[in-house]
Amino acid sequence: MHRRQLFAMAPALALTATAPATASASPADDAADVAALLAEYQAAWAASDAARMFRIATDDIHWVNVVGMHWQGKADVEEAHRVYLETLFRGVPMALEAVESVVPIGADVLAVVARWSVGAYTTPSGFEAPASIDRMSLILKRTPEGLRMAHVANIEVNARAQASNPIRPAPDAA
Amino acid sequence: MHRRQLFAMAPALALTATAPATASASPADDAADVAALLAEYQAAWAASDAARMFRIATDDIHWVNVVGMHWQGKADVEEAHRVYLETLFRGVPMALEAVESVVPIGADVLAVVARWSVGAYTTPSGFEAPASIDRMSLILKRTPEGLRMAHVANIEVNARAQASNPIRPAPDAA
Numbered sequence: 083m084h085r086r087q088l089f090a091m092a093p094a095l096a097l098t099a100t101a102p103a104t105a106s107a108s109p110a111d112d113a114a115d116v117a118a119l120l121a122e123y124q125a126a127w128a129a130s131d132a133a134r135m136f137r138i139a140t141d142d143i144h145w146v147n148v149v150g151m152h153w154q155g156k157a158d159v160e161e162a163h164r165v166y167l168e169t170l171f172r173g174v175p176m177a178l179e180a181v182e183s184v185v186p187i188g189a190d191v192l193a194v195v196a197r198w199s200v201g202a203y204t205t206p207s208g209f210e211a212p213a214s215i216d217r218m219s220l221i222l223k224r225t226p227e228g229l230r231m232a233h234v235a236n237i238e239v240n241a242r243a244q245a246s247n248p249i250r251p252a253p254d255a256a
Numbered sequence: 257m258h259r260r261q262l263f264a265m266a267p268a269l270a271l272t273a274t275a276p277a278t279a280s281a282s283p284a285d286d287a288a289d290v291a292a293l294l295a296e297y298q299a300a301w302a303a304s305d306a307a308r309m310f311r312i313a314t315d316d317i318h319w320v321n322v323v324g325m326h327w328q329g330k331a332d333v334e335e336a337h338r339v340y341l342e343t344l345f346r347g348v349p350m351a352l353e354a355v356e357s358v359v360p361i362g363a364d365v366l367a368v369v370a371r372w373s374v375g376a377y378t379t380p381s382g383f384e385a386p387a388s389i390d391r392m393s394l395i396l397k398r399t400p401e402g403l404r405m406a407h408v409a410n411i412e413v414n415a416r417a418q419a420s421n422p423i424r425p426a427p428d429a430a
Contacts, residue, residue, distance in 0.1 A: 142359055144367060150391045150413030151421050152369055154357055158423045165422035183328055185316055185407070187397050190362025193318060193407040195326055206420040217324045219409040221395050223361050233359070233367040235393040235409035239324030246380040247325050248339035249332045 109184070116184050116194055119222065119229050127176050132164035139231040140223055146235045148216060175201040179215070187221075192229065194220040197239075215239040283358070290358050290368050293396065293403050301350050306338035313405040314397055320409045322390060349375040353389070361395075366403065368394040371413075389413040 119138055126135035136143070136156055145159045146152050153159045179197040187193055195217055202213045221233035293312055300309035310317070310330055319333045320326045327333040353371040361367055369391055376387045395407035 144357055144359060144369060146369060146391050146393055146411050149417035150411045152356055152391055153423055162422045182326055183318055185318060187395060187406045188362065188364025191365045193395060195318060195320060207416060217320050217326055219320055219393065219407060221361060221367060232361045233393060235411060237320050237324045237409060237411055242381060243323035243379065248336045249327055
């Protein structure tokens with residue numbers, strides 16, 4: 083191949099390489115894509131189906147759960163969820179209260195904060211966890227197949243502490 | 257400008273656009289850059305200096321703290337920390353226990369999990385929070401000026417729950 087031909091091809095290659103990252107860059111498209119991903123996550127939860135849940139994840143997803151367990155890579159993240167979805171979370175209702183924010187970080191990534199209400203459940207140690215509100219940070223990667231969960235950190239909202247928030251809550255916030 | 261000239265320029269433009277994102281893409285460089293950022297964060301904490309702490313943040317940083325407060329944008333994130341650093345966290349020791357993971361997400365972003373030990377403190381409502389271990393997810397954006405905090409979610413580790421972890425902890429994990 084001639085050098086001239088290589089250069090002539092370069093613009094097309096560059097566009098191909100960046101297309102997935104910018105394919106859904108409008109805020110409206112991002113919001114719709116995020117809503118679809120969260121609906122799929124919720125449906126997988128309701129079905130106690132960890133395999134389904136992590137089809138929308140990257141292979142190297144990391145997950146830090148509400149009690150600070152840190153799972154690294156899809157195999158471990160999926161297995162941990164399989165165990166919990168088939169035991170303590172089976173039949174526990176989970177509803178999306180709000181998507182509080184969708185913020186692009188660079189071209190490839192969206193940072194989302196979603197607020198979930200989760201029903202009461204009993205932990206393996208016998209602790210009866212009451213119904214809670216959780217604020218979940220989802221770091222989503224744009225891929226040619228759509229958004230994928232790349233990092234999740236899930237924090238239980240301490241209702242009593244909110245009165246001491248130095249910042250007035252946003253209208254949508256709990 | 258001739259159409260041919262436009263095409264000839266395209267490859268150079270594409271390289272320029274991606275250069276900051278790939279400037280420090282080696283794992284060793286990333287680890288060093290992350291260590292430097294965490295050291296600066298810790299120094300700002302020790303100095304009770306919120307302005308210093310958020311010079312290493314993006315303008316649209318979001319932060320979800322250990323009790324689930326969600327602060328949006330540098331002005332609010334910095335003000336919340338100013339209030340807490342000057343009151344309940346003043347003089348409270350915080351030490352880095354481990355950088356558990358550094359995972360690139362696309363070209364622009366690193367997802368880091370760092371484990372901190374934090375001394376006891378008293379909340380505004382009078383609750384005496386005991387010393388804790390926190391797992392902090394830091395989503396860092398590569399910029400021409402270096403890594404910047406773009407999203408942080410900080411989770412207190414529930415020590416009792418760790419015995420029920422379905423996944424054997426990594427050697428480095430608490």
